[in-house]
Amino acid sequence: MTDQSTPYPRNWAGYAGKPPAIRLPGNQRLAINLILNLEEGAERNVLDGDDSSEHYLSGFSGLPERTGARHPSSESLFAYGARAGFWRLHRLFEEYKIPVTVFACGQALARNPAIAKVLGQSNHEIAGHGWRWIDYHHFSREDEREHLLRTLDTIHQSTGKPARGWYTGRKSLHTRELVIEAGLLWDSDDYSDDYPWWENGHLIIPYTLLNNDCLYGSSPGWITPDHFYQHLKSTFDCLYREGGAQPSLMTVGLHCRLSGHPGRSEAIREFLNYTSSYPDVWFTTRSSIADLWIQQYRQ
Numbered sequence: 001m002t003d004q005s006t007p008y009p010r011n012w013a014g015y016a017g018k019p020p021a022i023r024l025p026g027n028q029r030l031a032i033n034l035i036l037n038l039e040e041g042a043e044r045n046v047l048d049g050d051d052s053s054e055h056y057l058s059g060f061s062g063l064p065e066r067t068g069a070r071h072p073s074s075e076s077l078f079a080y081g082a083r084a085g086f087w088r089l090h091r092l093f094e095e096y097k098i099p100v101t102v103f104a105c106g107q108a109l110a111r112n113p114a115i116a117k118v119l120g121q122s123n124h125e126i127a128g129h130g131w132r133w134i135d136y137h138h139f140s141r142e143d144e145r146e147h148l149l150r151t152l153d154t155i156h157q158s159t160g161k162p163a164r165g166w167y168t169g170r171k172s173l174h175t176r177e178l179v180i181e182a183g184l185l186w187d188s189d190d191y192s193d194d195y196p197w198w199e200n201g202h203l204i205i206p207y208t209l210l211n212n213d214c215l216y217g218s219s220p221g222w223i224t225p226d227h228f229y230q231h232l233k234s235t236f237d238c239l240y241r242e243g244g245a246q247p248s249l250m251t252v253g254l255h256c257r258l259s260g261h262p263g264r265s266e267a268i269r270e271f272l273n274y275t276s277s278y279p280d281v282w283f284t285t286r287s288s289i290a291d292l293w294i295q296q297y298r299q
């Protein structure tokens with residue numbers, strides 16, 4: 001039997017092919033927001049009371065999960081992101097003078113004070129990405145709320161910048177409610193559109209798992225940096241063309257321990273080289289995009 005007492009909660013219509021026309025500063029055609037996920041130090045580990053070690057998105061797809069024990073190789077694959085990968089990508093963003101949005105896990109910031117300090121001094125924005133880099137599906141509402149508030153507090157204390165947005169990733173059915181309760185402006189826990197949209201005064205800026213280096217090593221996924229570059233270039237070419245009629249938004253998801261490796265970082269450099277030959281492309285943060293929507297299309 002279908003429950004008739006509550007309306008069916010899924011939305012298939014969206015803008016029905018007619019998203020609102022948002023003007024970008026200087027009448028540019030395309031806004032690009034790079035996301036850097038900072039998760040290293042927040043992944044599963046029996047040292048943190050988890051029942052198994054992390055094997056997901058370690059950068060090496062064949063790694064098995066290890067129950068009840070540490071997994072030293074996995075731990076060091078993650079540590080690479082904090083020790084080397086973050087810094088390489090940070091230098092690249094500095095070189096090209098582009099601000100990015102960092103999806104930061106609270107525990108990762110707490111365990112990497114040198115990274116938190118540099119982020120505080122940069123023009124990057126910091127958004128919340130859960131206290132831990134885990135699946136929040138089985139969390140009680142109260143425990144998840146406590147993790148969320150602790151993350152926001154840690155972001156503010158360690159970088160000096162209050163978070164305005166949020167992305168859990170493996171979210172629960174409570175996550176959006178908790179994000180709104182905490183007073184955050186936007187979240188990105190959604191993949192169902194190209195354009196942002198309002199839900200009861202809360203802005204959803206959809207994220208992507210396709211323009212995302214998480215596809216390295218997944219099956220079937222990308223093997224070489226060129227696979228990632230070609231995918232980003234095709235996405236850009238399509239959105240730039242569409243941006244002639246209506247400005248659009250491109251998101252790219254990166255991880256310190258994935259794209260921070262020398263060879264893979266070249267895919268990002270090539271993409272920045274390619275896009276910088278276009279005069280009307282705006283590299284910006286998610287909150288700057290949110291501000292445009294507030295100014296031009298508040299619902």
Ligand SMILES: [Zn+2]
Pocket residue numbers: 037039103129169
């Ligand atoms: Zn992430």
